[in-house]
Amino acid sequence: xxxxxxxxxxxxxxxxxxxxxxxxxxxxxxxxxxxxxxxxxxxxxxxxxxxxxxxxxxxxxxxxxxxxxxxxxxxxxxxxxxxxxxxxxxxxxxxxxxxxxxxxxxxxxxxxxxxxxxxxxxxxxxxxxxxxxxxxxxxxxxxxxxxxxxxxxxxxxxxxxxxxxxxxxxxxxxxxxxxxxxxxxxxxxxxxxxxxxxxxxxxxxxxxxxxxxxxxxxxxxxxxxxxxxxxxxxxxxxxxxxxxxxxxxxxx
Ligand SMILES: [Zn+2]
Numbered sequence: 001x002x003x004x005x006x007x008x009x010x011x012x013x014x015x016x017x018x019x020x021x022x023x024x025x026x027x028x029x030x031x032x033x034x035x036x037x038x039x040x041x042x043x044x045x046x047x048x049x050x051x052x053x054x055x056x057x058x059x060x061x062x063x064x065x066x067x068x069x070x071x072x073x074x075x076x077x078x079x080x081x082x083x084x085x086x087x088x089x090x091x092x093x094x095x096x097x098x099x100x101x102x103x104x105x106x107x108x109x110x111x112x113x114x115x116x117x118x119x120x121x122x123x124x125x126x127x128x129x130x131x132x133x134x135x136x137x138x139x140x141x142x143x144x145x146x147x148x149x150x151x152x153x154x155x156x157x158x159x160x161x162x163x164x165x166x167x168x169x170x171x172x173x174x175x176x177x178x179x180x181x182x183x184x185x186x187x188x189x190x191x192x193x194x195x196x197x198x199x200x201x202x203x204x205x206x207x208x209x210x211x212x213x214x215x216x217x218x219x220x221x222x223x224x225x226x227x228x229x230x231x232x233x234x235x236x237x238x239x240x241x242x243x244x245x246x247x248x249x250x251x252x
Pocket of ligand 1: 173178179180235236237
């Protein structure tokens with residue numbers, strides 16, 4: 001497994017991100033729907049894009065492949081409901097064949113919930129749940145002695161291209177294989193903001209650095225404030241395929 005340092009892809013474009021409303025001056029996510037299907041070479045990334053994104057068969061080419069919800073998506077510790085298959089009218093590459101609404105995770109006596117349930121694929125929900133239960137919650141307990149209660153994030157699924165560009169490679173968000181995380185709220189109502197606390201020499205900064213590093217062992221793309229200005233306020237986490245053999249890890 002190789003770890004590369006070139007940055008690649010997505011930018012947040014959710015509509016529900018903060019725990020409290022974003023403070024003045026914070027970037028407000030602004031989703032741009034796909035405007036065209038015209039393909040051009042993707043310039044940012046590490047790979048020359050294939051004609052279609054390489055993702056597990058269960059999440060690609062949704063149209064016509066499944067009309068019923070999943071029978072089940074069994075993930076230990078996940079609070080979720082299976083959802084109706086997601087398609088995006090007229091754009092065949094967007095969608096999720098095995099969507100779930102992940103509301104949060106349970107670990108021992110603690111429950112951490114998303115600010116609003118996120119729509120993602122069952123496959124991605126497994127990776128995300130593992131990261132939250134096995135990395136985020138334990139590190140918070142270790143650092144603060146207080147459990148994480150709320151995870152503030154984007155919506156997960158969005159039919160758009162990387163960096164909201166009108167052309168180029170499809171974002172992993174368009175396949176339900178990505179999430180943007182902006183903040184955590186502990187059980188004592190204190191907030192940990194990626195934008196405000198990432199670079200600070202505090203327990204909050206240490207916590208964020210630790211869970212970012214651990215994310216790089218679970219996801220194929222982890223982009224944080226050190227990646228570029230687009231990610232100064234959040235972690236972009238996805239499980240997309242990079243490189244011909246899908247072994248590249250992008251960790252920034
Ligand atoms: Zn993202």
